[in-house]
Amino acid sequence: MSEALKFHFDVDGTDFTSAGQASVQIKKNLRQLGIAPDIIRRVSIAMYEGEINMVIHAGGGEADVTVTEDCIEISLRDHGPGIKNIEQAMQEGFSTATDTIRTLGFGAGMGLPNMKRYTDDIQITSEIGKGTDIVMRVNLK
């Protein structure tokens, strides 16, 4: 694989039921590329958490996945409310999710920590009222 492979997804922020479809698709694509199962699992979980966050906290967004010889990069962008305190948001258990979101099975405050747990690098930039940008990398070597 000499050329980088790129996948792009629009994440619909109005439909909770379909949230996660981009991650399901990426999982299939990576399988076709013959990537190791544990790497695929780490990428899928991290992307799924990010995708769900965009739907429940930011009204949707965009996801781009780039596969090179060295790594898989997952880039998520939304134009939601932004994250006030990133350090606090990274703590296990911190969540601003409403009771409605909790009854849907989310809001444990574990998503961002999971994204960190399963990737080799995570960079979060966020501006209140503008949106959030998250770039995660999983090394292949």
Added chain:
Amino acid sequence: MKISAIKELLDAELICCEENLNENVFSACGSDMMSDVLAYVKDQAVLLTGLVNSQVVRTAEMMDMRCIVFVRSKMPTAEMIELAKEANIVIMATKKRMYEACGILYSNGLVGNKVRDV
């Protein structure tokens, strides 16, 4: 533990992917919060949950889980069953409550697993 043994132990009703009943699972996770589940990664696991929506199946799929057990007689929707069939995940439903269902599997040798360090 074989998935068929889980079905027997929990007196559960099989809902889809019968052809995988002979597969083995080595660990289990019981929760209604999906990100809690996503923190626990182990090969060939079973998920016990009282939550019913499509994200339960997607969570199991992301984790490469083999089986989902719905507790307290919860029943998956037709859409969830379709998703599970596509992902080849056994679904079953038991009348038992979460605490009891987990206890039965645990005491029969299916132990949980550790969270990966952040």
